[in-house]
Amino acid sequence: MHISELQKATERGEFSxxxxxxxxxxxxxxxxxxxxxHSKGRTMNVKSCESGEIRKVVRITIIEINDEEVYL
Incomplete structure (x- = not known):
């Protein structure tokens, strides 16, 4: 998936x-x-369903969503 599709892929609920x-x-x-x-920024916050930990992730560092490779 292209990185431009990232928000659409992650707004549907739970993902890996x-x-x-x-x-x-x-x-x-x-x-x-x-x-x-943060659409004008470069980060997104994700919450682990298992631990409850919230992490700030720089979007361009994401390499995979739901076992599908993410590319620039």
């Missing part, structure tokens, strides 16, 4: 994702929901 953290580690969140999407 993988992204590259600032330290280079690939992080996988198996079940999460988007709590906010």
């Amino acid at each position: 994702m993988r992204f590259v953290a600032a330290d280079g580690e690939v992080v996988r969140i198996p079940r999460c929901v988007c709590t906010s999407y």
